[in-house]
Amino acid sequence: MPDKPLTPLLDRIASPADLKGLPVSKLRQVADELRAETIYAVSQTGGHLGAGLGVVELTVAIHAIFDTPHDKLIWDVSHQCYPHKILTGRRDRMNTIRQKDGLSGFTKRSESPYDPFGAAHSSTSISAALGFAVARDLGGAPDHGIGDCIAVIGDGAMSAGMAFEAMNNAGHLGKRLIVILNDNEMSIAPPVGALSSYLSRLYAGEPYQEFKAAAKGAVSLLPPPFQEGARRAKEMLKGMTVGGTMFEELGFSYVGPIDGHDMDQITQVLRTVHDRASGPVLIHAITKKGKGYGPAEERDDRGHATAKFDVPTGKQHKAPSNAPSYTSVFGKTLTKLGETDDKIVAVTAAMPDGTGVDIFGARFPGRTFDVGIAEQHGVTFSAGLAAGGMRPFCAIYSTFLQRGYDQVVHDVAIQRLPVRFMIDRAGLVGADGATHAGSFDIAYLANLPGFTVMAPADEAELVNMVATAQMIDDGPSAVRYPRGSGVGIELPEEPTPLEIGKGRIVIEGKRVALLSLGPRLAHAEKAAEMLGAKGIAPTVADARFVKPLDEELILGLARDHEVLITIEEGAIGGFGSHVAQLLAENGCFDDGLKYRSMVLPDIFIDQATPDDMYRIAGLTAEDIVEKVQAALGLRTLDSKRA
Structure with a gap:
């Protein structure tokens, strides 16, 4: 274990109040020590690193100038909030971050008064901050009061439509509101789109560079005692005179660009805005993701997310896996299909690496589209591609696809x-917790007419389901699969489409039928083995499809077994509900069938290991055994697991 860094000044900071009145030189020292502390903390637990390192100086300066938590500081997405947590009384719990019963990896209202608004998805901060500002002016929260409202948003998050909707509304209302654009030219993936190009022009264009050079020369002519003050004035003047047109047209006073790592500039600008702003202001700060830690700066994603690592080298401590990830299996399968089908195109929303689209993109860059953090646009863009005769594969995380649901209904499903x-x-994801869990997609897609919805039990089925989706040209389809590695099964040499709406029997048994959807099949098989040792030999089936249901399979299981139990990694209202509807319509309950549905519980499950989360959810092999025994009226296991 590496030595904990020496942080003599940071050790004296128990809350942001302790930053008040410190000279800029001391704030620089706090920032240096905070950066070292953040690197050390994440090395011990894993988590989001690069984003936090990029805003260390901003974090210190904001808390030094503003009066948090009376002033409301809202971090967009909040990957970058680890330094903020260290400064706001949670330093001694950083070793629990993203772990069961520990600190969240994001801001969380229930965790601290310094987290006035929870986040984990992108582009919500300006809307929330504007809401606080209006509530302030209408007399909301009389017991505590609301002061300034500050939103810190990245350039990637700023590309989303919701951010511009909020800015348009804020400019119209004219409320005192401070938006800090943290521009590091990097979200999780390199930024895309016209906004990124516009921001680049603001600080790379000729007017800015010429002004900078002229100002530098002028300062050097002054006597040494006056040079420091002149330099600060020059930086302020530079910020006030360069660019900003687009933001000003939206009703914001624009300040920038400023160097987000220069404590002199940051504190001067924040203090001026704090003292003089009367309406909405946008401060454009240029930062570097992963700043101050070489291994993060050198990585393609600037150290966005990391496992535990060795601080001197940056080498991550990841458990090896003999099985490929579901993500890579999808990416490689789509690439293989793309070799012979030039109508296949891939669309993703700022997550090419996270979805495997980067694999397809490396082979077919002209048929690969990263639309940025814009899921609504990505869905309708895909609909347009489909209407235009292409075969779009729209790869979006379950939890992010929720952001484009109206478009899924209106632009895709209704038009078939x-x-x-x-x-x-899809399913529970571990350390990112409830905000990133794919709990609801079965329920929100399978209720749409004309949708084909599939879930593979393993990576081999995923290969064939991608090929199945390729061949569905008469309506929308979806394949849901989990995070992480597969089960280690051999992959088919050639992707082979499945028969639509057909499941399979995995184990022939009697009396009890376990009908699994998706990766819980392995747990159903383990439960069957455990039940076999108790004298119960259940049938195990793999549903494969939520929609259309394999009615022949399901009704046969109901007819031939006393108990039928469905198992899925989804919320109430999903696969089990569709099965129950089918059984009821066919009078199966009238014949005495005992039916049970095992789903995710009606709660948001906080971060933990995936295994712990599924134990909390009651979806382990042991839980399946208990459910079977209870349905049969037999004694359940002697004790509940913690």
């Missing part, structure tokens, strides 16, 4: 357009 949704991170 063959958009193929590849839904990564």
